[in-house]
Amino acid sequence: MNALEAIGKRRSVRKYTGEPIPGKDLEKIVDAGRLAATGSNQQPWDFVVVTDRAMVARLKVAAEWMEKAAAIIAVVMDPSSRWWIEDGSAAVENMLIASTALGYGSCWLEGYTLPHEEEFKKLLDVPKEKRLLTLVPIGVPAEEPTREKRSLQEVLHWERY
């Protein structure tokens, strides 16, 4: 699948079969995050890949449906970098697209994660001064969601708004 196909196919997947994913594929997904654009090339990120079922079970307080994810990637950012949110977001999107390209389903889980940030940082041994931007559950998809998108015609403006 090429990049444009993966971008077109990507949708948030919240149902997984529960099958495991090879570590090599999880490495490829994190590698895609690592290679994202980043302000001043600061690369203020670290990625914690959780596959341990006991830890997945503790993280699922953010969203019950994560229980069947094969892995959860915690995106840890250094907020002393000026563009940490933008950089982290670029990394997350790269990982979602890479997951799709490899045939997996994933979801950007930020709204449900932030209320548990301090609790999750402790669980995952994340240093105090770092921020947990989001969790990204990844699994073998058990659904193929289609979601309405605003049309290209509606959002594309040539030359002037």
Ligand SMILES: Cc1cc2nc3c(=O)[nH]c(=O)nc-3n(C[C@H](O)[C@H](O)[C@H](O)COP(=O)(O)O)c2cc1C
């Ligand atoms: C910043 C951000 C935060 C999000 N947080 C959550 C979340 O907490 N829980 C969730 O189920 N989905 C979350 N999502 C996924 C969105 O709900 C989803 O991207 C949106 O509905 C569009 O659907 P699509 O991803 O299938 O295109 C988040 C997405 C973004 C970009």
